[in-house]
Amino acid sequence: MSQLKNDLIIRALKGEPTERTPVWMMRQAGRYLPEYMVLRRKYGFFERCQTPELACEITLQPVDIIGVDAAILFSDILVVPQAMGLEVQLVESVGPILPDPIKNTNDLNRVRVPNVDETLGYVFDAIKLIKQGLNNRVPLIGFAGAPWTLLCYMVQGKGSKTFDAAKIFCYTEPALAHQLLQMITDTTIEYLKAQAKAGADVVQIFDSWGGLLSPKDFEEFSLKYIRQIVAATKDIVPTIVFAKGAWHSLDAMAATGAHGLGIDWCITPKLARQFAGNNVTLQGNFDPAKLLAPIPQIKSEVNEMLTAFGPGRHIANLGHGILPNVPVDHAKAFVDAVKEFRHT
Ligand code: CP3
Numbered sequence: 001m002s003q004l005k006n007d008l009i010i011r012a013l014k015g016e017p018t019e020r021t022p023v024w025m026m027r028q029a030g031r032y033l034p035e036y037m038v039l040r041r042k043y044g045f046f047e048r049c050q051t052p053e054l055a056c057e058i059t060l061q062p063v064d065i066i067g068v069d070a071a072i073l074f075s076d077i078l079v080v081p082q083a084m085g086l087e088v089q090l091v092e093s094v095g096p097i098l099p100d101p102i103k104n105t106n107d108l109n110r111v112r113v114p115n116v117d118e119t120l121g122y123v124f125d126a127i128k129l130i131k132q133g134l135n136n137r138v139p140l141i142g143f144a145g146a147p148w149t150l151l152c153y154m155v156q157g158k159g160s161k162t163f164d165a166a167k168i169f170c171y172t173e174p175a176l177a178h179q180l181l182q183m184i185t186d187t188t189i190e191y192l193k194a195q196a197k198a199g200a201d202v203v204q205i206f207d208s209w210g211g212l213l214s215p216k217d218f219e220e221f222s223l224k225y226i227r228q229i230v231a232a233t234k235d236i237v238p239t240i241v242f243a244k245g246a247w248h249s250l251d252a253m254a255a256t257g258a259h260g261l262g263i264d265w266c267i268t269p270k271l272a273r274q275f276a277g278n279n280v281t282l283q284g285n286f287d288p289a290k291l292l293a294p295i296p297q298i299k300s301e302v303n304e305m306l307t308a309f310g311p312g313r314h315i316a317n318l319g320h321g322i323l324p325n326v327p328v329d330h331a332k333a334f335v336d337a338v339k340e341f342r343h344t
Contacts, residue, residue, distance in 0.1 A: 003136050004136050004137075004138070004139055004201070005136050005137055005138075006069055006137060006138045006139075007139065008020070008022035008069050009022045009024070009069055009070050009138075009139050009141075009202065009315055010139055010201060010202065010238060012260075012281050012312075012313065012314065012315050013202065013238040013240070013259040013260050013281050013315070014238065014259065015279070015281065015312070015313055017312065018312070020338075020339060020341065020342060021306055021309075021314055021315070021316050021338055021341065021343075022069040022070070022315050022316065022338075023068060023069055023315070023316040023317065023334075023335050023338040023339065024068040024069055024070040024072065024141070024315070024317060025062070025066075025068060025317060025318050025321075025322050025331065025334070025335070026072075026242075026262075026317060026318055026320060026321045026322065027321030027322045028062040028066065028068055028072060028322060028331075029058045029059055029061055029062050029072065029074045030321075030322065030324065031324035032322055032323070032324050032325070032326045032327075032328060032331060033061055033062065033065060033328065034328070035061050035065065036058060036061060039054060039057065039058060044090075045076075045090040046076075046079075046082075046088075046090065048074070049074065049075050049076060049079060049122075049123075050122045051122075052122060052125040052126040052128075052129045053129065054074075055073070055074045055075065055122075055123075055126035055129075055130070056074075056126055056129040056130045056133050058074040059071050059072070059073055059074040059126075059130050059133075059140075060130065060133050060134070063134070063137065063138060065328070065332075066328075066331055066332050066335050067332070067335055067336070067339070068138070068335055069138055069139075070138050070139050070140070070141050070202070071130060071134055071138055071139070071140045071141065072140075072141040072143065072204075073123070073126065073127060073130065073140065073141065073142050073143060073195075073200070074126075075123055075126070075143070076090075076096075077143070077144060077145030077149065077150060077206055077208075078090075078096050078145070078150075078153060079120060079123065080120075080144060080145060080150060080184065080187055080188060080191060081098065081150055081153060081154050082119075083114045083116065083119035083120050083187065083191075084111050084112060084113070084114060084183065084184070084187055085110055085111050085112050085114070086098055086100065086101075086102075086110070086111065086154060087099055087100060088153075094158075095158065095159040096153060096158065096159060097157065097158050098153060098154060098157045098158065099157070100157075101154060101155055101156060101157030101165075102154050102155050102169070102180060103155070103169070104173075104176070105176060108176055108179060108180060111154075111180065111183060112183075113183050113186045113187050114187060116187065116190045116191045116194050117194065120191060120194070123191075123195065123198075124194055124195065124197075124198035125198075127140065127142065127195060127198035127199045127200055128198055128199055130199075131198075131199040139201035139202055140199060140200050140201050140202075141200065141201070141202045141203065141204055141240075142192065142195035142196065142200030142202070142203045142204075142237075143203060143204045143205070143206060144188045144191055144192050144195075144203070144205060144206070144229075145188075145205075145206050145207075145208075146205050146206060146207030146208075146210065146222060146225070146226055146229075146241075146243065147181045147184040147185050147188065147222070147225040147226070147229075148181070148207055148209065148210060148213070148218075148221050148222035148225070149206060149207050149208050149209045149210070150184050151166055151169075151170075151177065151180055151181055151184065151221075152166040152209045152212075154180065154184075155169045155180075162212065163209055163212055167212070167213075170217070170221050177221065181221065181224075181225050182225070184225070185225040185228050185229060188205075188229055189228065189229055189232040189233070192205075192229065192232075192233050192237075193232065193233065193236060195237075196233070196236050196237035200237060201237070201238070202237060202238045202239070202240065203233055203237050203238075203239050203240070204239075204240040204241075204242060204260075204262070205226060205229060205230070205239070205240070205241050205242065206242055207222055207226065207241070207242065207243035207244065207246065208242075208244050208320075209244070210222050210243030210244060210245060210246035211243070211244050211245015211246050211247075211264075212245070213246070215248045215249060218243075218246050218248070218249055219249070219252065222243065222246070223243075223249060223252055223253065223256075226241055226243070226253070226256065227256045230256040230257055230258045231256070231257070234256075234257050234258065234259065238259040238260070239258050239259055239260070240258065240259065240260035240261070240262060240281075240283060241253050241256065241258045241260070241261055241262065242261070242262025242283070243262070244262075244264050244319075244320060245264060245266070247263060247264075247266070247267040247271075247272065247275065250263070250272060250275035250276040251275050251276065251277065253276070254276045254277050254279065254280040258280065259280065259281060260280065260281040260282070260283050260315065261276055261280055261281070261282055261283065262282075262283045262284055262285075262317065262319075263282055263283070263284040263285045263319065264284060264285055264319035264320055265284070265285050265286065265287040265290075265319035266319075267285070268308065269282065269285065269305070269308040269309040269310075269314075270308060272284075272285070273309075273310075278313070280313070281313040281314065281315060282309065282313065282314055282315075283314070283315040283316075283317050284316075284317050284318070284319050285305070285317070285318075285319040286301070286302065286305055286316070286317070286318045286319060286334065287318075287319055288318045288319065288320055288321065288322055288323050288326075289323065291318075291322065291323070291326045291330045291331060291334055292323070292325070292326060292330065295329070295330060295333045298330060298333050298334055298337060299333060299337045302316070302334060302337035302338055302341065303337065303341055306338065306341045306343070307343075310343070311343035316338040318334075
């Protein structure tokens, strides 16, 4: 039994009634917060991820400053490729760089399914520290990248609008691609289970680039693996799948048994509900750029969004990560607007 003082998100994920709609924001710990920028100037990105005290402090910032209904672990999806043996750098104003990406069988031999306790133990230490710091105020969300999105970076070697090299790898070397996707999947299952064991109350799978694939290729190169992960976690910890842009497969994603499905702002709540059915919680879907609109407009659009989702089985969120140039009072206005709203 949960001793959480605020368990709105857990109840929403289980389809239980809630007094109001819960809210958190993807990438809520980050560059729009001056308190984060102080630590960002002092420590490197992976240093912040790998030092449990720093990861803990950054994770708690939006809980204390913005008042969100959940904390999300400060880390990155790319710590998994690192643990699997690839070098990952985060380059200032460029983004992630993997200097030796996967191109062929030889490269694949450099990749391993690691012991997660040995390679990612710092994450589990951070989770334990965060749980102490939270003192049951709100749940802690753990996370991992979906295998397809991690393959995108592991093959492309950097961020991309199209991830063409990653797609070409999948379409010309499908056997190698499937071998890599399965290795990522096996690692991710152990990683998410260990996060839950360390204290994560919810886990989310981020498939940020799922929307780059056709429905058929999404099934073959992404959902096939997400399905394995959800099957392994859903009876241990409430599980959310966020496959950005892959609205066409909401029915198939709901059939995985995930408790929650994230949606972006390019689909209406009504249509998403039709596709996903009634046995899953929807999470989203405010356009992150709308947080730059005047505060009265944020408030009225939040009310519109919550009305469109209707009562129950909804967690308010953005449709993707918060942008670094969002004023803190705008982020807070979004969260407060959700907290003040009541379905009549
Ligand atoms: O949501 C949270 O607040 C928790 C922390 C979190 C980060 N990355 C911290 C981070 C989470 C959940 C992620 C996930 C992540 N990382 C995704 C999936 C979600 C999404 O946004 O699509 C992806 C694709 C990545 C890979 C990644 N990491 C990129 C492309 C970048 C560079 C672009 C950017 O936003 O700066 C990162 C770096 C990163 N991860 C930062 C943060 C706070 C910025 C680092 C900094 O400059 O301080």
